[in-house]
Amino acid sequence: MTTIPEEFRDLFEKKTFAHLSTLLPDGTPHSVPVWIDYDADENRLLVNTVRGSRKEQNARETAHVAVSMTDPDDPYRFLTVRGEVVELTEEGAVEHVNRLAKRYMGVEEYPRLGEEDGARVMLRIRPNSVTTGDPGDD
Template sequence: MSVIPRELEEILGKRAFAHVATLGPRGEPQSSPVWIDWDGTYLKFSQTTTRQKFRNLQRDPRIALSAHDPDDPYRYVEIRGRVVGAEPDPENAFINKMAKKYTGEDVYQWGQPGDERVVVLVEPEHVPG
């Protein structure tokens, strides 16, 4: 059973950007927006393995994120949890799925040669409020 209340799970299925917060190497917070997917168990987002966010999560899997409802910016969900895995996405299947959800395009257009993408799996542990 998910710790995310059903009425807030709906936000995760919309084109809501999530702001992901991680802890940097000196304990400083680092936050950035990502496209998200929710499968009922894990919150997922795509990341390249060279980004600071990914390195932060390898060192410390604790994560917090928030996403506001694109139809009502005063409604949001905050999730605190842990990264429990990072699955390789060598064919870009997941990032292409997210591109379709967020841009309507079939293929993610901002990839760079040599990018190594993973799908980060977040297990929600607590939803404040």
């Protein structure tokens, strides 16, 4: 089983922005910056979005995705994951986006809750391939 290396899990505790790449219906790539989280117990990357967003629609159509991120403290240290969206769920999505808002914004509740057109949804991504880079490895 492919997992996130222990020495890179700190990226999920910082204000690390990731880029989620999905495929559009015509097969061309779609890449957007996202807040990112990791469920180590289940070995799943977690991305939160609103139901009906382009990334949610793309993941429903083609489950294969890629996620890349660089350490906000050292842009030469990175983590790239190719994986598969194994679940799209509303269960726990509001609580999850509130936890992310606390990390990324320093607020207790995501400020746009209720302003959006759809429900919150969480993409649970199983890593199939992990690539890392660290300038300290040289």
